[in-house]
Amino acid sequence: MGSLPFTVSDLQTSVSGVRSNPTLLCTPLMGTTVEQMLTEMRKAKEIGADIVEIRLDCLRNFSPAQDLQILIKQSPLPTLVTYRPIWEGGQYEGDENKRQDALRLAMELGASYIDVELEVAHEFNNSIYGKKPQNFKVIVSSHNFHNTPSTEAIGNLVARIQASGADIVKIATTALDITDVARVLQVTVHSQVPTIAIVMGERGLISRLLSPKFGGYLTYGALEAGAISAPGQPTAKDLLDLYNFRLIKPDTKVYGIIGKPVGHSKSPLLFNAAFKKVGLNAVYVHLLVDDVEKFFNTYSAPDFISGCSCTIPHKEVAIKCMDTIDPIAQKIGAINNIVRKPDGKLTAFNTDYIGAIEAIEDGLRESNGSSPAVGSPLAGKLFVVLGAGGAGKSLAYGAKEKGARVVVANRTFERAKDLADKVGGQALTLAEIENFHPEDGMILANTTSVGMKPKIDDTPIPKHALKHYSLVFDAIYTPKDTRLLREAKESGKIIVYGTEMLIRQGFEQYKNFTGLPAPEELFRELMSKHA
Template sequence: MTLGSVSLTSMDLQSTDEMRRNSTLICAPIMAESVDQMLIQMKRAKELGADIAEVRVDFLKSFSPRNDLETLIKQGPLPTLITYRPKWEGGQYDGDENKRQKALQLAMELGADFIDIELKVAQEFYNFIQGKKPEKVKIIVSSHNYECTPSIKDIGDLAVRIQATGADIVKIATTALDITDNARMFHIIANLQVPVIGLVMGERGLMSRVLAAKYGAFLTFGSIEAGVVSAPGQPTIKDLLELYNFRQIGADTKVYGVIGNPVGHSKSPLLYNAAFKHVGFNGIYLPLLVDSVANFISTYSSPDFAGYSYTIPHKEDGLKCCNEVDPIAKEIGAISCMIRRPVDGKLKGYNVDYLGAIKAIEEALGASNGAPASVSPLAGKLFVVVGAGGAGKAIAYGAYEKGARVVVANRTFGEKLHLLCHLFYT
């Protein structure tokens, strides 16, 4: 197997029987304080399905380079990426730079598959090793921006600078201030003609880690357990493989998701991704932490971004971004989902919130009401809706259509009045 100019024939890749649809590898950060703990973590990472172990030797409390590296490289059950990250690039090491580079050189001599060196000192490192690099070893030259995600031009210029060092693999990690920042990284990954690792850190950057497989990144990172991460926003290996069906993501995979703020609590990705997998649908469903719906929609205008669910607080803003709105959604004044039509790329909004909510209430009331099947058990009932937001509007609409007497309780009178007028005078 190859990806760009980097041979992977020696890699102990997982899931070869799964007919994986991409070559993007899953790399597990190993950040224990002792070599023994690291070996245990590497074994666990392999069991979970990782392809590579990033051995963060800067986390070791006591590091004896020759003995420890030989043990980790020779006894580790996965191909190794040795990273010795200094504090000035977000790592733990705060010692002599010459000793750090000497340890990385030693890692190459001992058979590491990859080593990571920071762009800031890459040329110094290449001079240090004087071209003495085993053919098997691939050098990743990396740059980490913990403040923002620059423009496409600036990221592109950065990638050129990294390539110019002689890097086998380009690694660029930035920070998401907005979910639209991911689009700039996708552009770089898709257009750079060398193996590239392109990641956007933070919760708003999650999609970059999952869709790395769609755009052809060399690898993505997955943690062994939730919360124990080497960078903000890192998903677990289990989530990548089981929740997001990572191996089956391809260039033609359609992207769906739930738009909200906050959105991490949503169970929608669990439901939709399981359904997609069950029926063999080539799609991925993501939690999308969106600040501005309009910016999100205009940025991700590709036909591959095919549809969204909407949750708080964006149900009404979503309606404003539709090219066409279903009549019921228009009456409600909010949408719960949006679909991009394949034929013309137009976005159509719908609202089905009221269907599930009203049906559940009717079923609960039906047994005790004794009303004929043709008459809703809500007919004539006093129906109180707390809140006049998108969901409140939908449920109030559904109850009113069933013949209930609707009362709306809301924090602000203006929204309540607007909703009541909408229900009773349209």
């Protein structure tokens, strides 16, 4: 498919036609005993869930009459009862009649919802015909753990589920690419019955986060990260506190960070807190993108993706997808900030170089007591950049603009030379950097991923070689204290954290996204709390 073929007005019509209530948040209970599940129920209520899903197939010893009575009657929240068989991704391997008997008993004992699989839905719904309590709903579900079918196949599946007698349609597919989500949204947003639509896996995360935008009946949030009931499920706490789930509406603007990997990014934390504080109807999400061009071609509707931050490895390749590029970003050859104009056109900027260079300059000024009015403390300095990717290009360009002499070291010499030639500098391989010390007082800026989680014991340069530098900057911010920075500090050098670059370039991105000044104090407070 080329793009999302619907607009915000379609969404609003569709949602109001189905239900006006906000999308419900359901927390699955994965305890192996009734006691554990009762504890989990109380936690779910404390967190702010609307419903709990009692996963009967997780219980080690299950006595239907006794256990269902306790679980349903003692739940502080409405209950959704699921008894998932192994053939649909669950843990139950026993007799099918007994399984359905337990579900019918749950209905009789006051469960609000039962989730039954499409394969047996006709049979189950016929067995309860005329016996359904008022306000009780049957969710008929279909799970695909392999892929996401075509738009036509999803539409046919939804029609089959509706025809089975479902009160609520539930489809769960698997994302092989983030663009798979678009096909599910395209079908479900026009569904004529209440629908739960989930695309599993990290690439399908937006199907869960943006459920209220697309009129989803409910979405699932785990009690904790290790207790998920399906791949890619966020925690209920993250949905509510990190992504402001309750504030998302059909006309909410969507921003996000595209990258691979991307789950480590702190940007959603900063932007969503800022949006909430100033009352902007917007949400900022993680977007695990494999193919940038495919992503922008698919999500091309002006009222879907309003803007993106762009991180490794897409800072250079994303340029070809842009309609206009800021002249400085064009010169650098890398972008990290994309804004969609009202006409749908994409404009790109580079805010990395501003954030990093300002942080390094301030670090030098602080140490020598100079004032910003004096000019850049980088002027005339030998500035060594490790890495020739998007961030490396930003640092090399920024340093040259401030009058520094630039040296670029990269794993592959050709890339180092290409960047060094552009900024009138010198090129080296990373292997040569240990013995490179033409002078003392140099500046070192690491933009490689060496030392990033999970390989936190790695460093791009041995400790003894740091004696020739006056300041060391590391663009990595997970962890904040990289081995490189720890060893630089032990060697008595000025250090500048990657979080400084993140915060400062974030100020610029926020301005580009919203046209408003960034809440700088809030960004700093959040980063210090969550570093």
